[in-house]
Amino acid sequence: MDNSQDCVLSIKWENDNLVILDQTKLPEKVEYITLQTIEEVWDAIYKLKVRGAPAIGIVAAYGLYISVRNSKAADFESFYQELRKNSDYVASSRPTAVNLFWALKRMEKRALDSKNKTLEEIKMDLLNEAHAIRDEDEAMCKSIGENLLTLLKDGMTILTHCNAGGLATARYGTALSPIFLAKDKGWNIKVFADETRPLLQGARLTVWELMQYGVDVTLICDNMAAHVMSKGWIDAVITGCDRVAANGDAANKIGTYGLAVLAKAHNIPFYIAAPSSTIDIDTPDGGKIVIEERSEEEVSCGFGKRTAPIGVKVYNPAFDVTPNHLITAIVTEKGILRPPYKEAIEIILKK
Numbered sequence: 001m002d003n004s005q006d007c008v009l010s011i012k013w014e015n016d017n018l019v020i021l022d023q024t025k026l027p028e029k030v031e032y033i034t035l036q037t038i039e040e041v042w043d044a045i046y047k048l049k050v051r052g053a054p055a056i057g058i059v060a061a062y063g064l065y066i067s068v069r070n071s072k073a074a075d076f077e078s079f080y081q082e083l084r085k086n087s088d089y090v091a092s093s094r095p096t097a098v099n100l101f102w103a104l105k106r107m108e109k110r111a112l113d114s115k116n117k118t119l120e121e122i123k124m125d126l127l128n129e130a131h132a133i134r135d136e137d138e139a140m141c142k143s144i145g146e147n148l149l150t151l152l153k154d155g156m157t158i159l160t161h162c163n164a165g166g167l168a169t170a171r172y173g174t175a176l177s178p179i180f181l182a183k184d185k186g187w188n189i190k191v192f193a194d195e196t197r198p199l200l201q202g203a204r205l206t207v208w209e210l211m212q213y214g215v216d217v218t219l220i221c222d223n224m225a226a227h228v229m230s231k232g233w234i235d236a237v238i239t240g241c242d243r244v245a246a247n248g249d250a251a252n253k254i255g256t257y258g259l260a261v262l263a264k265a266h267n268i269p270f271y272i273a274a275p276s277s278t279i280d281i282d283t284p285d286g287g288k289i290v291i292e293e294r295s296e297e298e299v300s301c302g303f304g305k306r307t308a309p310i311g312v313k314v315y316n317p318a319f320d321v322t323p324n325h326l327i328t329a330i331v332t333e334k335g336i337l338r339p340p341y342k343e344a345i346e347i348i349l350k351k
Ligand SMILES: CSC[C@H]1O[C@H](OP(=O)(O)O)[C@H](O)[C@@H]1O
Pocket: 048, 051, 052, 053, 054, 161, 162, 163, 164, 165, 168, 169, 173, 174, 175, 201, 239, 240, 241, 242, 252, 253, 254, 318
């Protein structure tokens, strides 16, 4: 990805500050904001100013460091108690993306591993752990792109849902990573992007990212996916993921499950792109994944425009679960997983 220096980063550590691109302002405005308190981090995650499983984990890690960097704790026990309290608070922002909890637990473990050091040394170790989480994610995303590219061919047309691009990660993205790589290789890959109601991550973010990179992208409403598949226009569906259960069931943005059913019906490969940090072996199957439910206004009054009568009942699950039998392959940075997923996951996590 030669133009990576041009790509817009969703998260930056700048002048000892946590700076994020406010994704709620896209595509009209590229606006960076600084998060200075754990409350601002919580709010940014909850309101999707920063969003996407890996990006949420990275911001949570930096946020946890920020929350204790001015701590005057008298001993490690009271410092760690403060850290755990702040960690539990950030963990309450959104329930589905496992990377949030994975990153927080990793930061807590780093503190425990450094408990015999001075308080200032522990704080530095925490900052370095957050940097490592971010840097590792960038490398994972690039590898995911390379692995996914082995499944694609020049001239293919891909359908994607929501946004699993550089904005959802440290850089490059997961589902979009091979698209950027293909562009760099001079391939002619076209993309159909689902707008992805109700928050329109596809229309606002994926289309914006791909157009920035000069990729041929066509925006469709979510209810047009079946039609474009029936026309034979789609060679593969690739989406991101927020949590992969131990049996390979995958939670992703609402509407993904329907796409997987449609892909099966049209004999189109359905690929899930996921860094290994999104695999949750402690959750046995998709039925145990907590699905975030969000406000009714996102559906009935999206972006401030009322489109349904006040008082109507609204159900607004932010994610759904695609059962493993509808997934052709789960592509991670460590390799391509194929059924039976339980065994494939056990093997890949040992790598
Ligand atoms: C690379 S993970 C992207 C993943 O996260 C999105 O959810 P949200 O925008 O609510 O954070 C969506 O499920 C994407 O596939």
